Amino acid sequence: MEAFTVQKGIVAPMDRANVDTDLIIPKQFLKSIKRTGFGPNLFDTLRYMDEGQPGMDNSNRPLNTDFPLNQKRYQGASILLARENFGCGSSREHAPWALLDYGIRVIIAPSFADIFFNNCFKNGMLPIVQPGEVVAALFAEMYAAPGYTLEIDLESEQIKKPSGEILSFQVDPFRKHCLLNGLDDIGLTLEKKDAIFAYEAERRKITPWLFS
Amino acid sequence: MAGKTLYDKLWEAHLVEERPDGTSLIYIDRHLLHEVTSPQAFEGLRLQGRKPWKPKANLATPDHNVPTLLAERSSGIEGIKDPISRLQVQTLNENCRLFDIREFGMGDERQGIVHVMGPEQGVTLPGMTIVCGDSHTSTHGALGALAQGIGTSEVEHVLATQCLLQKKMKNMLIKVEGELGPGVTAKDLILYIIGQIGTAGGTGYTIEFGGSTIRSLSMEGRMTICNMAIEAGARAGLVAVDEKTLAYVENKPFAPKGEMWEQAKAYWQQLVSDDDAEFDKVINIDATVIEPQVSWGTSPEMVTGVTGIVPDPEKAKTETQAEGITSALKYMGLKAGEKITDIKLDRVFIGSCTNSRIEDLRAAAEVVKGHKVAATIKQAMVVPGSGLVKKQAEQEGLDTVFKEAGFEWREPGCSMCLAMNDDKLGKGEHCASTSNRNFEGRQGFGGRTHLVSPLMAACAAIAGHFVDIRTWEGEK
Numbered sequence: 001m002e003a004f005t006v007q008k009g010i011v012a013p014m015d016r017a018n019v020d021t022d023l024i025i026p027k028q029f030l031k032s033i034k035r036t037g038f039g040p041n042l043f044d045t046l047r048y049m050d051e052g053q054p055g056m057d058n059s060n061r062p063l064n065t066d067f068p069l070n071q072k073r074y075q076g077a078s079i080l081l082a083r084e085n086f087g088c089g090s091s092r093e094h095a096p097w098a099l100l101d102y103g104i105r106v107i108i109a110p111s112f113a114d115i116f117f118n119n120c121f122k123n124g125m126l127p128i129v130q131p132g133e134v135v136a137a138l139f140a141e142m143y144a145a146p147g148y149t150l151e152i153d154l155e156s157e158q159i160k161k162p163s164g165e166i167l168s169f170q171v172d173p174f175r176k177h178c179l180l181n182g183l184d185d186i187g188l189t190l191e192k193k194d195a196i197f198a199y200e201a202e203r204r205k206i207t208p209w210l211f212s
Numbered sequence: 213m214a215g216k217t218l219y220d221k222l223w224e225a226h227l228v229e230e231r232p233d234g235t236s237l238i239y240i241d242r243h244l245l246h247e248v249t250s251p252q253a254f255e256g257l258r259l260q261g262r263k264p265w266k267p268k269a270n271l272a273t274p275d276h277n278v279p280t281l282l283a284e285r286s287s288g289i290e291g292i293k294d295p296i297s298r299l300q301v302q303t304l305n306e307n308c309r310l311f312d313i314r315e316f317g318m319g320d321e322r323q324g325i326v327h328v329m330g331p332e333q334g335v336t337l338p339g340m341t342i343v344c345g346d347s348h349t350s351t352h353g354a355l356g357a358l359a360q361g362i363g364t365s366e367v368e369h370v371l372a373t374q375c376l377l378q379k380k381m382k383n384m385l386i387k388v389e390g391e392l393g394p395g396v397t398a399k400d401l402i403l404y405i406i407g408q409i410g411t412a413g414g415t416g417y418t419i420e421f422g423g424s425t426i427r428s429l430s431m432e433g434r435m436t437i438c439n440m441a442i443e444a445g446a447r448a449g450l451v452a453v454d455e456k457t458l459a460y461v462e463n464k465p466f467a468p469k470g471e472m473w474e475q476a477k478a479y480w481q482q483l484v485s486d487d488d489a490e491f492d493k494v495i496n497i498d499a500t501v502i503e504p505q506v507s508w509g510t511s512p513e514m515v516t517g518v519t520g521i522v523p524d525p526e527k528a529k530t531e532t533q534a535e536g537i538t539s540a541l542k543y544m545g546l547k548a549g550e551k552i553t554d555i556k557l558d559r560v561f562i563g564s565c566t567n568s569r570i571e572d573l574r575a576a577a578e579v580v581k582g583h584k585v586a587a588t589i590k591q592a593m594v595v596p597g598s599g600l601v602k603k604q605a606e607q608e609g610l611d612t613v614f615k616e617a618g619f620e621w622r623e624p625g626c627s628m629c630l631a632m633n634d635d636k637l638g639k640g641e642h643c644a645s646t647s648n649r650n651f652e653g654r655q656g657f658g659g660r661t662h663l664v665s666p667l668m669a670a671c672a673a674i675a676g677h678f679v680d681i682r683t684w685e686g687e688k
């Protein structure tokens with residue numbers, strides 16, 4: 001996993017509540033057995049006018065020019081600004097994979113669905129929760145200033161605005177540690193091998209049917 | 213000291229280690245796998261040279277992507293026409309072989325939607341921690357198990373370590389009292405609850421469903437309830453163990469037998485919340501006021517009673533809600549104030565891990581019997597949840613009832629619930645569906661899903677539009 005320290009980049013909007021994982025990456029793309037290559041189909045139904053299929057040449061497809069990610073001012077965005085309950089729906093990790101493959105590493109929203117939130121950290125992405133008013137203000141500032149950028153500093157848990165104003169956010173200490181160092185949590189858990197063996201030995205006595 | 217909730221008990225029994233910040237290592241008893249969310253996890257294992265910690269804790273079955281037409285099914289994996297789907301099903305098969313994991317493959321009568329197969333086989337049991345790379349894993353909570361959906365990185369983590377890293381959720385109790393009216397089912401109850409608390413209402417919580425109404429539901433009804441805990445935002449839903457739970461589990465193929473059964477039974481009987489347990493949040497629901505439900509929008513919380521109307525965005529409480537309603541109505545092609553019973557339908561889908569068990573099919577067949585699907589309905593299909601559900605239904609003659617009425621009778625799988633295979637809606641088509649998600653495009657590009665119970669789907673198929681099952685007399 002790629003370490004996450006500081007991310008400075010253009011902010012793009014996903015201006016609606018309850019964005020579900022079907023919207024982030026439609027199911028036909030879930031047939032892939034890879035982790036990469038989902039970027040061109042991120043928000044497929046909103047981004048294009050036709051129905052996308054795996055294996056299609058996306059460069060020839062008709063674009064929905066009203067969709068922000070198709071507009072020049074948001075090109076190269078690495079930070080997504082979103083509304084309540086972002087990432088609800090299925091557990092598909094293809095959703096964060098698609099965002100990451102597109103280039104998004106930070107998502108700022110008033111709230112996230114649990115599984116999606118969790119999946120982001122496993123992929124070196126940072127979901128940031130900010131109060132609804134703060135997010136609303138960020139939307140307004142972003143719309144008013146083409147090329148609007150933010151700088152996210154994970155170590156100090158700060159968002160720096162172009163004006164120099166600073167917002168703070170919070171991340172779980174353990175998740176922060178893993179993100180900052182790009183740690184693979186399977187490796188970390190395997191260091192606890194003995195504790196897992198000890199647990200199994202104990203459980204075997206209480207619930208033997210689970211070990212037969 | 214306050215007593216413990218069922219969730220507290222399940223959590224504590226599986227805690228391997230807790231870090232100072234609360235991040236914990238939780239032991240996983242059962243891991244279910246399917247073709248869509250596992251290939252990248254197996255690939256990860258391979259790249260790191262890792263092996264499954266406990267191969268026997270895992271069980272796989274292909275479900276999301278398998279064709280449901282007999283003609284395409286009968287020649288096995290090779291017969292899957294779509295090469296990308298075929299490769300995915302093949303990959304699961306090969307990974308299971310390589311990593312020594314048991315699989316109920318496409319030709320096995322035990323194959324089915326992973327959440328139908330698990331309880332049916334006794335592969336998922338009370339008191340277990342259960343995970344699967346699928347959010348509807350919450351279904352198994354109906355057995356008094358801590359069951360939750362996980363992402364693919366976690367699938368890999370569980371394969372390699374038999375553990376999951378997470379923080380404990382908060383406790384919520386949804387207490388339902390009173391009798392459900394005739395024609396009102398577990399599905400209507402859970403849709404109603406989601407309508408009340410919203411799709412983020414349970415975020416951060418494990419929801420225990422309790423009260424006399426829940427106790428009076430069958431095990432399959434409880435599965436329907438827990439299945440949609442995730443639509444209420446909760447990763448896990450729970451129902452306490454009672455006599456019904458034990459009766460259901462007894463003699464299931466993978467359930468403990470003999471002396472081990474007695475021992476397990478004694479252990480499982482403790483799996484209830486203590487009387488003095490404290491919940492972080494309690495929500496009371498009166499079951500007697502609930503009508504058959506129909507979703508009208510693009511989120512499961514956009515739901516109303518069958519006698520209701522499509523809401524008006526101008527009357528919404530917040531601006532975000534108003535925008536949500538406006539965009540949902542546009543997508544759904546509906547107008548504010550329109551009667552639910554005036555919504556005309558193009559297709560009907562009875563199936564999915566929410567409502568494809570034998571009781572669901574029996575209930576739907578009862579309604580359909582002796583009637584014909586309306587001429588205006590392009591397609592009405594029944595997709596049993598597993599090969600064994602299908603077999604049972606056929607033994608009872610339900611397939612004949614459906615076919616005579618004009619329904620298609622399919623092979624088991626997820627099918628039109630998420631439309632990864634050929635079973636899907638056309639653009640703008642309205643579908644009465646017994647599944648769990650009505651997101652934009654969920655059942656096909658531009659498709660319009662209305663979530664309902666099997667009873668409501670069945671009578672809608674006959675009438676061609678929604679009707680109130682409680683007053684419907686049928687059209688011969």
Ligand code: SF4
Nearest residue numbers: 348564565626629630
């Ligand atoms: S039936 Fe639908 S909701 Fe259930 S596991 Fe399959 S795709 Fe998911």
